[in-house]
Amino acid sequence: MPATTFSLGGVEIPRGVNVTVNLELPKLYNTPTQLPVRVIRGKRSGPIVFISAAIHGDELNGIEIIRRFRKLNILNKLRGTLILVPIVNVYGIMTLSRYLPDRRDLNRSFPGSAKGSLAGRVAKIFFDEIVQKCDLGIDLHTASIHKSNLPQVRTNIDNQYTFGLAKAFGAPVVLHSELRDGSLRAVAQEEGVPILLYEAGEALRFDETSIRIGVQGLINVLRANEMLPKVLRKTKKIPLITRSSRWIRSSESGMLRTIKALGDTVEKNEIIAYIDEPLDDAIYEILSPFDGVIIGKSEIPLVQAGDAVFHIAKFGNLEVAEDKIEHFHENMIEESEFYELNDEQMIE
Amino acid sequence: MKLIIILSLFSSLLLSQVIDKKFILGGVEVLKGTTVTINIELPKLYNTPTQLPVRVIRGKEDGPIVFISAAIHGDELNGIEIIRRLRKLEILENLKGTIILVPIVNIYGVMNLSRYLPDRRDLNRNFPGSQKGSLAARIADIFFTEIVKKCDLGIDLHTASIHKSNLPQIRTNLNNKYTFRLATAFEAPLVLHSELRDGSLRAVAQEAGVPILLYEAGEALRFDEQSIRIGVKGIVNVLIANGMLPDVSNSKSKKFPVVVRHSAWLRSTNSGIIRTVKGLGDTVREGEIIAYINEPLDENIYEILAPYSGIIIGKSEMPLIQEGDAIFHIANFKKLKIADKKILYFCDDALDDCEFIDYNNEEAIE
Numbered sequence: 137m138p139a140t141t142f143s144l145g146g147v148e149i150p151r152g153v154n155v156t157v158n159l160e161l162p163k164l165y166n167t168p169t170q171l172p173v174r175v176i177r178g179k180r181s182g183p184i185v186f187i188s189a190a191i192h193g194d195e196l197n198g199i200e201i202i203r204r205f206r207k208l209n210i211l212n213k214l215r216g217t218l219i220l221v222p223i224v225n226v227y228g229i230m231t232l233s234r235y236l237p238d239r240r241d242l243n244r245s246f247p248g249s250a251k252g253s254l255a256g257r258v259a260k261i262f263f264d265e266i267v268q269k270c271d272l273g274i275d276l277h278t279a280s281i282h283k284s285n286l287p288q289v290r291t292n293i294d295n296q297y298t299f300g301l302a303k304a305f306g307a308p309v310v311l312h313s314e315l316r317d318g319s320l321r322a323v324a325q326e327e328g329v330p331i332l333l334y335e336a337g338e339a340l341r342f343d344e345t346s347i348r349i350g351v352q353g354l355i356n357v358l359r360a361n362e363m364l365p366k367v368l369r370k371t372k373k374i375p376l377i378t379r380s381s382r383w384i385r386s387s388e389s390g391m392l393r394t395i396k397a398l399g400d401t402v403e404k405n406e407i408i409a410y411i412d413e414p415l416d417d418a419i420y421e422i423l424s425p426f427d428g429v430i431i432g433k434s435e436i437p438l439v440q441a442g443d444a445v446f447h448i449a450k451f452g453n454l455e456v457a458e459d460k461i462e463h464f465h466e467n468m469i470e471e472s473e474f475y476e477l478n479d480e481q482m483i484e
Numbered sequence: 485m486k487l488i489i490i491l492s493l494f495s496s497l498l499l500s501q502v503i504d505k506k507f508i509l510g511g512v513e514v515l516k517g518t519t520v521t522i523n524i525e526l527p528k529l530y531n532t533p534t535q536l537p538v539r540v541i542r543g544k545e546d547g548p549i550v551f552i553s554a555a556i557h558g559d560e561l562n563g564i565e566i567i568r569r570l571r572k573l574e575i576l577e578n579l580k581g582t583i584i585l586v587p588i589v590n591i592y593g594v595m596n597l598s599r600y601l602p603d604r605r606d607l608n609r610n611f612p613g614s615q616k617g618s619l620a621a622r623i624a625d626i627f628f629t630e631i632v633k634k635c636d637l638g639i640d641l642h643t644a645s646i647h648k649s650n651l652p653q654i655r656t657n658l659n660n661k662y663t664f665r666l667a668t669a670f671e672a673p674l675v676l677h678s679e680l681r682d683g684s685l686r687a688v689a690q691e692a693g694v695p696i697l698l699y700e701a702g703e704a705l706r707f708d709e710q711s712i713r714i715g716v717k718g719i720v721n722v723l724i725a726n727g728m729l730p731d732v733s734n735s736k737s738k739k740f741p742v743v744v745r746h747s748a749w750l751r752s753t754n755s756g757i758i759r760t761v762k763g764l765g766d767t768v769r770e771g772e773i774i775a776y777i778n779e780p781l782d783e784n785i786y787e788i789l790a791p792y793s794g795i796i797i798g799k800s801e802m803p804l805i806q807e808g809d810a811i812f813h814i815a816n817f818k819k820l821k822i823a824d825k826k827i828l829y830f831c832d833d834a835l836d837d838c839e840f841i842d843y844n845n846e847e848a849i850e
Contacts, residue, residue, distance in 0.1 A: 156781050172781045196803050199757055199780050206781075222780035232804065282705065340647065342759065342803045391564060393707065397850035414564050414587035415521050415537045415571075437561050437707045437849075438597065484763035 142184075142217060144175055145265060149217075152179040159265055162257055164227055164237065173266065174206060174220040182216025182363050186266050187354060189221070189276040191243050191320060193228015193235070194339040198276025200483075201350035208474055210355065216363045219266055225258070232340060234280065244316070246323035267324050272301075272361065274354060275320055278337045278346070282436040283444070286398040286429075286461075287336035287349040293377065298330045303374055304360035305353035307334065308399070308464035309431055309449060312379045332357065338435060342483045345465065352472065367473070376460045378451055381431060383444040386411060388420045392439040396446070399461045400430045401454040409445055426450055429457050507549075507582060509540055510630060514582075517544040524630055527622060529592055529602065536623075538631065539571060539585040547581025547728050551631050552719060554586070554641040556608050556685060558593015558600070559704040563641025565849075566715035573840055575720065581728045584631055590623075597705060599645065609681070611688035632689050637666075637726065639719060640685055643702040643711070647802040648810070651764040651795075651827075652701035652714045652834075658745065663695045669725035670718035672699065673765070673830035674742045674797060676815065697722065703801060709849045714834045742826050744817055747797060749810040752777065754786045758805040762812070765827045766796045767820040775811055792816055795823050 142149050145157045154177070158170040187205070189198025202222040211218070223229055225242050236242055240255035248259025267273060279285040289302040290313035302310045313333070315322035321331040334353060336346030358364045386392070394409045402408055402424040409422040422445060432447025439445065451457045472478055507514045510522040519542070523535040552570070554563025567587040570576075576583075588594050590607050600606055605620035613624025632638060644650040654667040655678035667675045678698070680687035686696040699718060701711030723729045752758070754777045762774045768790040775788040788811060798813025805811065817823050 174781050196757075200759070200803070203757075203778065203780060220781070229804065232802075340802050340804075391561075391568070393565070393847075393849050395847040395850055400850075412568065414568060415539050415585070436597070436705050437565070438594065438705075481759075481761040483759050484761055484766075 140181075142175075142177060142269075144173065144219070144269070149175050149177050151177050151181075153177050159261060161226060161261065162254060164230065169226055171221070171224070171226060171261065176206070176211055176214060176218040176220070178214030178216055178363070180215040182214070183271040183361060184217040184219070184269055185272045185274065185358070185361070185363070186219040186221060186270045187274045187276070188224050188266075190229060191224040191275060192241070192277065192280070192339075193225040193231070193233050194281055195234070195276075195278040196340060197278050197337045197343060197346050197350065198334075199223060200342055200347050201276055201354070204347065204351045204477060204480060205354050207476055208355070209476060210364055210474065213365055214358075214363060219270065221262070221266060224262055227258075234339070243320055244318040246318055246320050247327075263323070267320070267329055268327060270329050273320070273324055273329055273331045274357060275331055275333050276350060277333060277335045278339050278341075279335065279432055281339045283432060283434050284338035284343075284398060285335045285447070286431040287334070287346050288431055289353070289375075290333040290335055291331070292325075293379065295330065298332060301357050301360055302332055303377070304356050305332065305334065306356050306464060307336070307349055307353055307375060308461045309376045309378065309429070311381055311431070311449060344483045347483070348472065349464070351477065373460060373463050375464060376429065376449070376451060376457055378429075378449040381428075381447060381449040382425070383432070384408070384422065384425065384446045384448060386422065386439045386441055386443045386445050389440045390420070392434065392437050392445065394433055394445065396430050396433075398430055398433055399465065401428070401451075401457050402430060402448065403427055403454065411439060422446075424448060427452055427454060429461065507540070507542060507634075509538065509584070509634070514540045514542050516542050518542055524626060526591065526626065527619060529595070534591055536586070536589070536591060536626065540582065541571070541576055541579060541585070542582045543579030543728070545580040547579070548636040548726060549582045549584070549634055550637045550639065550723070550726070550728070551584040551586060551635045552639045552641070553589050553631075555594055556589040556640060557606070557642065557645070557704075558590040558596065558598050559646055560599070560641075560643040561705065562643050562702045562708060562711050562715065563699075564588060565707055565712050566641055566719070569712065569716045569846060570719055573720065575729055575732070575840065578730050579723075579728060583723070583728075584635065586627070586631060589627055599704070608685055609683040611683055611685050612692075628688070632685070632694055633692060635694050638685070638689055638694055638696045639722060640696055640698050641715060642698060642700045643704050643706075644700065644798055646704045648798060648800050649703035649708075649764060650700045650813070651797045652699070652711050652831075653797055654718075654741075655698040655700055656696070657690075658743065660695065663697060666697055666722050666725055668741055668743070669721050670697065670699070671721050671738075671830060672701070672714055672718055672741060673827045674744060674795070674815065676747060676797070677745045707849045710831060710834055712849070714830070717834065739826065739829055741830060742795065742815070742817060742823055744795075744815040746816040747794075747813060748816075749798070750788070750791060750812045750814060752788065752805045752807055752809045752811050755806045756786075757803055758800070758811065759803070760799055760811065762796050762799075764796055764799055765831060767794070767823050768796060768814065769793050769820070777805060788812075790814060793818055793820060795827065
């Protein structure tokens with residue numbers, strides 16, 4: 137039985153109301169710091185869902201996904217409550233960094249504690265004030281610094297509920313992903329709050345395709361979760377679903393030339409990159425260890441032995457893979473079903 | 485009669501010895517018609533030995549001496565790949581004169597993915613340097629004495645600084661006829677007049693009588709296929725125009741790049757999240773919206789307008805911005821239709837098949 141009263145940060149929010157609440161965080165040395173949160177409460181009761189971004193301070197696409205998403209008129213028909221947190225790691229953003237000023241990774245510090253490190257304290261505030269009140273969370277990420285990801289949803293595909301929502305999102309790839317100790321996803325799941333993780337684009341960059349797939353994906357998930365009215369759609373395609381993927385690491389140090397792009401299919405033993413020295417004629421080839429799809433890649437031409445170069449999802453049927461990736465990608469760059477989104481100019 | 489013949493033989497020997505000057509770099513003599521790599525010793529990085537690798541290609545025939553350098557800022561990498569592709573071209577077998585290739589001048593910076601040296605100095609503000617100065621000054625001195633001073637011309641390869649990107653462009657002094665001619669011969673889409681900066685390689689080399697062309701293209705810490713292709717072809721074009729390579733590109737009537745005297749970086753009036761809605765090479769009209777700035781949960785949106793008509797030749801690639809940060813570099817140019825045509829011409833051409841067969845084996849960097 138969903139509560140009729142909902143409060144966050146000591147502010148009571150009635151049904152049908154849309155407010156911004158600023159949660160107090162520890163000061164950054166002497167600068168006051170707050171966590172801005174938008175709560176959108178529908179007129180009718182329903183599940184409570186949080187949507188968060190920039191838990192790593194350099195992963196920015198989610199900030200723009202939330203900005204476009206919150207402007208959609210369809211949210212007037214919301215059942216239940218949405219909690220939008222466009223920047224969880226407020227400190228990291230200030231220094232263009234994944235980490236907190238104490239060099240800790242917020243996404244390894246959950247559930248946190250009121251008397252712990254700075255990371256532990258921020259995790260605790262976010263977890264207690266927001267996550268624990270929710271029935272579902274969608275956490276928006278990009279690849280880490282100097283890497284980029286093909287838009288993909290990561291979740292536990294053995295859980296029917298999250299697997300169903302992950303497919304509904306409509307990103308080209310759904311990847312099974314194990315839980316990591318101290319991560320938001322692991323700790324929230326223990327507390328009974330399932331999490332979908334959307335991973336798309338590059339750290340410190342906006343990517344128009346990743347943003348568009350993300351905005352539409354949030355709507356698709358809320359529809360599947362019966363929080364927004366459904367639309368009759370053409371025959372739906374199912375994204376590429378993969379259980380197994382691997383980061384291919386460089387065997388050499390030097391200059392890296394990647395000759396395959398995100399979303400490309402690769403065959404076993406196909407050349408995907410070259411490594412060389414500026415004045416040396418020896419060239420090392422990096423080969424794909426199996427048939428699959430490139431779902432992540434390094435964007436920086438300098439590489440050291442052991443650095444991750446390509447993230448390849450195992451997939452046997454490459455023709456099917458190509459077809460699906462093209463379908464989900466091209467659909468997104470076309471006009472959106474929401475006219476208010478079509479006012480948005482493409483980010484160049 | 486015999487005496488005259490002997491005398492003239494003797495004098496021609498003398499003369500050829502004058503022209504046939506020895507070329508020595510890092511204590512190594514480089515003979516005509518040979519290609520060698522020389523490692524010049526640099527100060528150790530703490531306890532790690534450090535060297536400056538240099539490739540010298542000496543043609544069979546005499547001619548000018550030209551250096552081509554990259555990564556004087558350790559995070560500007562396109563030039564490294566430009567030099568790698570250039571040195572493989574078979575056309576260099578016909579070289580008249582000598583080219584000195586220095587793919588990474590700031591070895592220390594590359595190790596840290598940084599523009600700067602470990603002493604936090606900018607190598608390109610520390611020329612001519614000195615043997616007893618800071619680390620930056622010592623490296624500047626070695627590079628300047630061993631390489632720059634021996635040359636008749638230099639081509640220095642750059643990209644935009646961190647989190648920014650540049651439309652491929654040549655920067656030089658438009659008032660110097662010689663460098664202006666070579667700058668247009670390069671065939672980058674745009675030639676920009678650029679004043680000298682104190683302590684920069686270009687300023688100090690020019691004082692020492694070595695004119696410099698600066699090629700600026702792409703983004704720091706990234707490879708950009710188009711910037712690399714225009715760069716490789718551009719260096720060949722300059723060497724042809726400088727009489728060092730045979731002219732093979734007589735097939736087409738040549739177009740002239742966009743030449744611009746004035747440009748300025750447009751700075752942000754607000755802090756927040758920025759969405760740039762114009763790309764590199766786009767023409768913009770005075771008063772046109774080129775970016776939006778907003779706060780994540782605030783409805784206020786600030787518009788950034790083009791202050792004059794022109795061409796976007798540089799831009800910020802990062803969505804976070806503070807008041808005062810540079811967003812767009814706009815070249816002042818009124819004839820927007822002509823600009824559109826020229827930029828399209830030079831950029832599209834670059835991605836077509838190249839005239840060098842050995843070059844088309846290179847797979848495009850994705």
